[in-house]
Amino acid sequence: MPTTVLAAGDHFVLPRLLTQELRDAVPEPAALDIRELQLPWPHTPFGKVAEVDEASGSEDDIIEALRGKQICVTQMAPLTERILTACPDLELFCVSRGGPVNANLDAATRHGVAVCYAPGRNAVATAEHTLALILAAARGIGDVHADLKQGAWRGDYYDYANCGIEIDGSTIGLVGFGAIGSRVARVLAAMGATILVHDPYVRPEAVRGLAQLVTLEELLDRSRIVSLHARVTDETRGMIGRAQIASMPRGAVLVNCARGALLDYDAVCDALNDGHLGGAGFDVYPDEPVPAGSRLLSAPGVVLTPHIAGASREVAHKAARIVAAEVARYLRGEPLTHCANPEAVRTRR
Template sequence: MRVAVIEPLQLPKDFVMKKFQALNCDIVLFDSKPVSQQEVFERCKKADIVVLVNTPLTAETLEKLDGLRMVAVSFTGYDHVDIEKCKEKGIVVSNVPEYSTHSVAELVFGMVIAALRKLIECDKAVRASKGNEGLMGNELFGKTMGVIGTGKIGQKVCELALAFGMEVLAYSRTEKEELIKKGVRYVSLEELLRRSDIISIHVPLNKETKGMIGERELAFLKDGAIVVNAARGAIIDIEALVKELERGRIFACLDVFDVEPPLPEDYKILKVKNTILTPHVGYCTREALERRLDVTIENIKAFLEGKPRNIVNL
C-alpha cells in the first residue's frame, strides 16, 4: 500500500515521516506544493492513498487516477477536492474536523484587538521615534459581536467574546442551546449585520454560503464596523468588500481570500488601507498542526482496517 503525501504538512519532515511509518505502508513525502494539475497527477499516479492539505484535486485529474482508493484531506475544508468525481469512482475522502478550533478563534481576537488598538500603527510609531499621538483605540468590552455560524469555531468565538464582556449575537442554521444559556442571542442575518460592531464569519463554503456577504449585506453594516473572515474567502463578495472599504466606512480583518495566498500583486484589496491581512494562518500553530497530523493518520489507519471515519462523501 503506497501513501503519497503530495505537499508539506508544515511540520519537520523527520517528525512527519516517523508518524506515518506507524501505518506500515510505503510512504512518499514531497517537500513542495505541486504547481499544476499535471504535477498533482505525477505525484498521485502510483498511490493508493493520497494525503493533501489545500492543493486542488480536480475531476480531470481524478479521472486518470485508476488506482486511487482514498484521499485523506489534512484540513477541515475539502471544497478543493472534486467530491462528486470521488464518489463516482468509489474513492473515499476524509477530512480533519475541529483540529484548529482554538487557533482560529484566537487569531480572530488577535486581529480584532490589533485593529481596535491600532497595534500596527503603534509599532510603526515607536520605530519612527514618535509618541502616541493619534493612536487612541477602543475596547472590546461592551461592544456587540456578531458571529455567523456557530459550529465548533464559531462557538469558541462566542465564548471568548462573552469572556471579554461583549454582547454576542449569532446567526446559524442550527441554534445551540448551550450558547443560549450562556447569553448568546440568535437573530436574523440582517439584524446581526445592522447591530454588530464586529462581525466574524465561521460557516463552511458551499452553494448556499458562497457570496452570502455581498453588496446588500455590507450596506447593512454600521459605520466603523469590523468584518473578520477566517473561514473561506469566497463567502464574502471580494469586489463588493473592496468598494465598501474604499469608502473608508468599515474595516476588514481577512485571513482568507477568494484565491489562496500568495496573492497576485494586482489583487485589489492589497491597495486598501483599512485592513489587516494574514496569509491563511488561522490554523497554523504547532499544536493545531500536530493534532491535524495525528487525526489524518488515524483516518488512514481506520480506512485500512475497514472502519473509515471522518468521511465526507458517503
C-alpha cells in the same frame, strides 16, 4: 504482506509527521510499508490540477509515487481521474484538510477508492487568529505598527476620534457558529462582550447562556464588531455587500478569516476610506495571493495576513494524527469516521 502507503507531505504537514503518526496509529512494525513524497506547497502555491482544485504536485509525479500503493495520506496531492485509472491498487486516500477539495470524489467512488478528510483540524488555530485580528483591528494596530516601523511616533492616535474600541461592553456579531465561531464566542464572552449569532443551522439551545440567535439584519444593525465564520455556498456567496456594510454602525469593525467569497472587498475599501468602517481584519481574499494593485493594501485601518489563520504547528500534528487514525480504522475493518464517499469503502481482503 505489509500494506503499502504513500505519505505525500509538504512543507507544512511534513512527510515525516505523516509517517510518525502512521507508525503510532499502526504500531505493528511490519504492518505498513511507507514511502514518503515531498510536495512543494507552500513554497510553490497550490492550484488547479486537471479537474481538482487547490492541489500541489503534478499528475505524473503522483502516479509514479502511487504505483503499487494501497493507501495515500496527504494534504495537497491531487486525486484525479487519470491518477485513479493509472493506480488501480489504491483503496484509501486520506486528505489532512477540512475538506477533500483536491480529490475527484465522483471518480474515486467509481474506482472504489474511499476518500477521508480531517474536519476541525484547524478550528483552534483559526479561532485564535480571528481573535488576534479582532483585537488588532479594534485598536488600529495595523496602522500604528506601520507608522512606528517608519519612524513616526504619532501622538494624534491618542485623539478621541482616532482611539480604538474595547471588547468589554461591546456587542459582537458572529456570522456562523460552527467549530470556529463557537470558540470565538466563548472567549469574547469571557472578555465581557455581548454576543449575537446568525446561523440558520443552529438551534437556540446551542447558544443558550452564551449568545443570542438573531437575523443577519439585526446582527449587522447592532454589532460594533462583526466576524465571518460561514461556509461558502450558493446561499452565502457575497452575503456581506455594500448594503449590509452600510447597515452596520459607523465606526464598526469587520473581520473575515473564513472565505473571501463571502464579502464584497471593494465595498469594504469604500467604507474604510469614508470612515463608515473604523477598522477591518482579513486573512482571506477574493484573489490569492493578493494582487499588487489591490485597494486593500492602501486602505486605512485594515490589518492583513496571508491566509495563515490555520497555520500552527499543532494543526500540522492534528492533521497527520486524524488521517493516521482513519488508516488504522480501515486496516482494522472499522467504519471510517470522516469519509466523504462511504459507498466506495472496499472490504479488506
